[in-house]
Amino acid sequence: MPRKMPENRLDRIHAAACAAFLKKGYGGTKMEDIAASVGVGRSALYASFPTKEALFRGLVTNLVEHALPLERILQGIEAQTLPEVLGDLIARLTLAMSKGAGPVLHRLIIAEGAQFPELGRAYRKGVLQPLVTTVEGLLELGVRRGEFTAPDTRLAAQHIAGAMIMTVLWPRVFDPRASKAKVLEAANALAGMLLYGVLKR
Amino acid sequence: MPRKMPENRLDRIHAAACAAFLKKGYGGTKMEDIAASVGVGRSALYASFPTKEALFRGLVTNLVEHALPLERILQGIEAQTLPEVLGDLIARLTLAMSKGAGPVLHRLIIAEGAQFPELGRAYRKGVLQPLVTTVEGLLELGVRRGEFTAPDTRLAAQHIAGAMIMTVLWPRVFDPRASKAKVLEAANALAGMLLYGVLKR
Amino acid sequence: MPRKMPENRLDRIHAAACAAFLKKGYGGTKMEDIAASVGVGRSALYASFPTKEALFRGLVTNLVEHALPLERILQGIEAQTLPEVLGDLIARLTLAMSKGAGPVLHRLIIAEGAQFPELGRAYRKGVLQPLVTTVEGLLELGVRRGEFTAPDTRLAAQHIAGAMIMTVLWPRVFDPRASKAKVLEAANALAGMLLYGVLKR
Amino acid sequence: MPRKMPENRLDRIHAAACAAFLKKGYGGTKMEDIAASVGVGRSALYASFPTKEALFRGLVTNLVEHALPLERILQGIEAQTLPEVLGDLIARLTLAMSKGAGPVLHRLIIAEGAQFPELGRAYRKGVLQPLVTTVEGLLELGVRRGEFTAPDTRLAAQHIAGAMIMTVLWPRVFDPRASKAKVLEAANALAGMLLYGVLKR
DNA sequence: AATGAATGAGAATTCATTCAT
DNA sequence: CATGAATGAATTCTCATTCAT
Incomplete structure (x- = not known):
């Protein structure tokens, strides 16, 4: 054989x-x-x-390319209202990023990004920027429409993106024994919190 | 000399x-x-x-011990209402953790935690658990009082803790050129978002 | 190549x-x-x-295993009388131990035995004990038969064994310029002395 | 102080x-x-x-100078007949060499002699040669007088010297648990064997 | 194309030796 | 003089990489 x-x-x-x-x-x-x-x-x-480094770069580059299925997720969203769209985006994207090799990428970038600056750049360009920009776009639209409130939409978008990534990372890094089944719940809870906050209305 | x-x-x-x-x-x-x-x-x-490993362990252990000035922050809070207390806690703690060697610890744990399981444990016990537990305590109290809403207070507390850590990490890891001056703003914005969400009331 | x-x-x-x-x-x-x-x-x-130490241990262990061709020598002895058997044993074994890597082992044990206690034990068990025991056996038999005289057969056997080892060691350690050709003579002379002493009868 | x-x-x-x-x-x-x-x-x-090596050389040189109290032993011998003199010499010298730092020297020379050729030379000149020469002198005298028999007096003297050294070394190197009390017995037994052999007359 | 033996450029660690105090 | 901190040369061991088969 x-x-x-x-x-x-x-x-x-x-x-x-x-x-x-x-x-x-x-x-x-x-x-x-x-x-x-x-x-x-x-x-x-x-x-x-050719080298270990090339293997690593190739791997990370590959992961970057598949890390953020933005278009697929956006097309799958059927919600109509803006808040629902944002909530769906957060929940679905977080869930999607938790699948497969998703969490690996973020962890590798946090760990090795400083040693491989170009990988950091690729990650920022291929993952962070699209994510932040998309969220920021929705926020701005919502703010203009009077549906959202955010003193600094870019900062808010960063926080939302960061929270999503952290949610993806958490079970792998901070809670090794966590059941994988909770991912869906966690994603939904995150979306809820980011939309409504914890304050009772 | x-x-x-x-x-x-x-x-x-x-x-x-x-x-x-x-x-x-x-x-x-x-x-x-x-x-x-x-x-x-x-x-x-x-x-x-005695060894490089001992140096690393000693360093991380030391960082863990000073990573979370919970008591100092709690004593410094003068707010009266529960929401204000939680908001203050989030903002001040995030700010405090951003100072000095704070961000380093989180990054090291994410990067090397798997290779040094006991450091991971020390971090969880010394940083993650106190933080999550404290936040969860406030949330539960608020829920009982009808001031907060959270289907799963533990999950919510994890998300809040995670968002705080990510906020601390962000300028170091994901945005090397970010001005350090924005840390205060970012901390406040985070507190606002986690309390009120982005939805306009 | x-x-x-x-x-x-x-x-x-x-x-x-x-x-x-x-x-x-x-x-x-x-x-x-x-x-x-x-x-x-x-x-x-x-x-x-895997390590230098393992190499050393392996080498010494290997040397121990081949250091004392007792059985081969015993089978080669054709002498009939007990004194002749003992004399032959001493002469032939001394000669055999002088060949090849033989002398090395004794020297290494004397030099490094204290630092590698288990090698010392292996040497005592694999070389010293069999040699002393065999000689002692012959002596005891001879004493019972009235052919040998020895107040303390074990002590006598130790002395004989020690003299043999020293004879093996001598040219390597104490007389670097000694011609190798003298080994046979030395072995025979040793056997003669140990059997008959230097006193003229 | x-x-x-x-x-x-x-x-x-x-x-x-x-x-x-x-x-x-x-x-x-x-x-x-x-x-x-x-x-x-x-x-x-x-x-x-000035250096570790100098310390070692100094030590060994010092040991060489005190290793062989030939004159003191010879003066202490009161025996009259030649065989008794030789026997006394062997027994007393072996005993004397077993005292104090005596055994150390032989062991160090065997172990390190090859790396410090001049120490080997000093040892041969200060210890081995005097010992062998003295014994050989007695043997030759005895042979001329018809009291001793030895085909090769030099070889015989070497064997006697070697056996003495080995007797000194044995408890330290080959039998760590040996009681020190046996040294006297061992020395006497050695003298007896070298003089009379094991063969019953 | 795949292997495994071999290599050589390090990296951690040790230790004789030095020197300011 | 004695000390302890510091050094730097050496040494063991590792591992990415190469190459004959």
Whole structure:
């Protein structure tokens, strides 16, 4: 069986690297960890990537590209009113970002962003900016319409984006034993809180 | 004049290590980086710490101990009504955690927590739990009094805590060029949003 | 052609390590000494042994196992009378122990035994005890038969064993310029002296 | 009490170094080991010796000078017949060499002689040669008188010297639990065996 | 294309030695 | 003089990367 399936070889490496980098960080991950996880020898990895750094960059770049399914989520929103749209966006996007390798990306950027400035830039451009901009757009529209209130829409959008990311990160980083099932609840609760606050009306 | 001040030697090492670990992470930081920053030779560090790992653990443990000036902040709050108390707590604590080495700790835990499980535990016990518990306590009281609304006070408290941490982290991690002056504004804006939401009443 | 013979790699390392440890002792031997002698880079050694200490232990353990060809020697003895058997044993065993890496072991144990207690134990169990016990057995038999005289057979056996080891060690340690050709003579002379003493009858 | 007794400072260092080098060998002994044992700081040693090597050389040279109390022993011998003189010499010298730091020297030379050739030479010249020569002299005299028999008096003398050294070494190196009380017995038994052999007459 | 043996550039750590006090 | 802090050279061990097969 020398011809297994070289097609998704790259994907399998990415998956293995993803898990390894998540657990040990860039510096703590050995090429052997990844190779063993894929089931090949160290040297085989070098057929797909010239260096460990290239592998890492490729992985993160790839994650960035799929991290924010904005368009898919936006198209799926059927709500009519602006507040409902924003709430749906927050809840659905948070949920979507929690799936699969989503949480990994944020963690890697927080951990290694300073050492790989261009990855930080790519993340900001590909994830943070679109997210913040989209939210800010909705907020501004709402403020103009008198439906939302926010002294500084950009700051508010940043806080909303940050809270979403933190919600995605929480079970992985701060609560290892958390049941994955709670993700949906958490996303909805977040949306509610950001829209209505905790103050009873 | 290296023979002059062995008094605060440990503090100086901690400060240098703090900066280095923040920038490069644990694995990426060389003892030489720290030593050079302190202004001594590599081996001088070993007079204060037996290993690099011990230095890291000591640093993080120290950061954990000073990360959450809960009591000081609580005593400083003069507000009377419950909503004002919670808002003050969020704003002041977020501001306090943004000072000095505060942001470093969160970043290190997110980055290296998986490799140093006991540090993760110490962080959860010394920072996360007190913060979440305190906020949850206020929320529950408010809910009982009919002043707050929250379907799941624990989840809400987690979200609030998470948002505070993310606010602390944001300028360091996601927005390197952000002016430090905005921290106060950001903290206040966060408190406002979490209390009132973005929905106009 | 370094890719040619990984077969006896371990043996070659052992041989090189043997020579190096003999000349410089454990502490004085650098991994590089051994590597250079084998003709490989430092790191190649770590494919065969996890640490320098493991290499040393492995070597000594190996030497212990082959240090005392008691059975082979005993089977080769054709003498009939007990005195002749003992004399043959002393002479032949001393000669055999002088061959190859034999002398190295005794020297290493004397030099490093205190730092590696378990190696000392292995040496006592694998070399000293069998040798002393065998000699003591012959002595006791002879004493019972009235052919030997020894107030304390165990002490006598220890002295005989010690004299044999010293004879093996002498040319290497105390007389670097001694011709190797004298080994046979020395072994025979030792056997004669231990049997008959120097006193003329 | 800043002026304790710097007189015997050198002796105390020698004693401490002796114990340390015996236990760990030259390479394995740290200056701190010795300093701590003397009860001073590392740097204080450098007032007495310029380097670790000089300390070691000085120690060994000193030991060599006192290792073989030939004259004292010879003067103490009251025996009249040649065999008795030789027997007394062997027994008394072996006993004398077992006292104090005696065994240390032989062990150090066996262990480190190859790394310090001049110490080996000093040992051969100051210990081995006088011992072998003296014994050989007695043997030759005895052979001429018809009292001793030895095909090769030099070889016989070497064996006797070697057996004596080994007897001195045995309890320290090969039998750590041996009671020190047995030394006298062992010395006498050795003398008997070397004179008369084990063969019953 | 894949392997595994080999490499060499580090990185942490140790320790003899120095020197200001 | 003695000390303790500091140093820097050495040494072990690791790991990304290469290359003959």
